[in-house]
Amino acid sequence: MNQANRTWQWISHTFLAVLSILCIIPFVLLFSASLSSEDSILQNGYSFLPKVFSFDAYEYLASSFSVIGRAYGITVIVTAVGTTVSLLMTAMLGYALSKKDMPGYRVYTFLVFFTLLFNGGLVPTYLVYTQLFDIKNTLWALLLPGLLMNGFNVLLARSFFINTIPVPVLESARIDGAGEYRLFFQMVLPLSLPIMATIGLFTGIMYWNDWNNGLIYITDPQLYSVQNLLNQIMQNIEALKSANSAYGSASANIKDLPGETARMAIAVIGILPIMIAYPFFQRYFVKGIAGGAVKG
């Protein structure tokens, strides 16, 4: 390797290392805060290494397991059900749209495609879901609006079906007497594992991370997902703090709420599962992005 090349390597590594540190360091701050004692945080603020080490925050969370466990349960259920149903609906619609001889093929394809270009926005969507379907404060609210299926994934699945499922194989199976449903579930789906895995991964992450639907449609704390709980805790502490400073009263209530450290500990618990799983799905994640599986 010549001198110029070595310089380039050196520049690249330095720059990327700095960037990597910038990407990680906020998480370190969060993690360290959750492992500090409340007093040290109140005195010295957050720091990258706990000044006084303590598990108090996590003990507090364990003691309020009913709230956090419940939110976790809801997130897990919604993610699992949402992703499964989403995959099934996306695959079925995508498969149907890969049949160019189907009557009405062009109309259906256009109807799916048009949803990528135009949408009604929040106000009409909210009114449709709350007034016509009455999903406010039900689990449906976390599952249905916006997330369950999108035209982009349908078209992605469709082009996969068109390009990789060999028509002769389907034909011969059909001649052997296999019905359309059997064909789909026993031949097409297994052959489409790569695209299904990619779409499933991104849908799953979307459900896991979603706070938007909860913010809009859920006011009942019993139905909070982890993200909504986090959202609520951040807002409550802010509201309480400003109320306290406005009335100048000593904070009696604030002791009942998770303190600075417990708040960070909940956030840690919120990202931990995804962080732990990340190294395992990282390759598919990168591949999916590079292949255009996600809309930016």
Place this chain on the structure above:
Amino acid sequence: MQNKTFKRYKTYLPIMVMMLPGMIYLLINNYLPMAGLVIAFKSIDYSKGVFGGDWNGFTNFKFLFRTTDAYIITRNTLLYNATFIVLGTILSFGVALLLNEVKNRFMSRFYQTVILLPFLISMVIVSYLVFGFLGEGQGYVNNTLLPMLGLDPISWYMEPKYWPYILVLVNLWKTIGFNCIIYLAAIIGIDQEYYEAATLDGASKWQQIRTITLPLIAPIIVIMTLLAVGKIFYSDFGLFYQVPLNSGILYDTTNVIDTYVFRGLLQSNNIGMSAAAGFYQSLVGFSLVILTNYTVRKFSKDNALF
């Protein structure tokens, strides 16, 4: 003839049944709300049913555009997005170039994994991370960084003037990884022979980037930029709502169309104006998508949406 049509329908009946759940979902989730856009031209009266209010023409729009809000949210949406597009493209492309230089495969994968991390987490978590730095009482910046520089603490969540910088920074932090992976995939796709030939001719790395990589990647940069321009009227709701903690004092620099519509609908009960702003966004947004797609087509038919 009729028999033939019937037969065709019969063969495709199972397929059409499979299509049904997805199509019904699109009807509810996408097409009903599109039709519901007419609400912007009505006065909202829940007692008459959602869409049963009386027509009031452009009244909602008149109210909306009479306020300074309409100007502020349009300005903020456009300026933030333009900044994100320009800085985001330059930085992600730059990082992709550097990543391409890293020949050690383990390190390359490591860097990719780490810079994608911010993209993986929700905006609620991001708001916690930002709060860890900027929180007034305990934040790292006020407690450690500013005292180190001998400066006074700043009430970040009360001072609108800092937020354009903060939001741009947070957005870049969260999205660079994603865009950089797309550019990297394109760069890796370039035929290595170009570089080998250039090296034989004694071209430096910098010359290779300027004369091989850049021209070959330019179409992708143009297309990505155009697609982003098509979405310039839409903003990342989470970034502008969660990260400033919905602080009212900051609205001047943090309010965008999406947050305005949300607050009008769910917090200040100003549904008429909210619906008008939403309609305005849908309409202009749609026109921009059509316009940019037309432009993309001129560059490359393959990359156009239609």
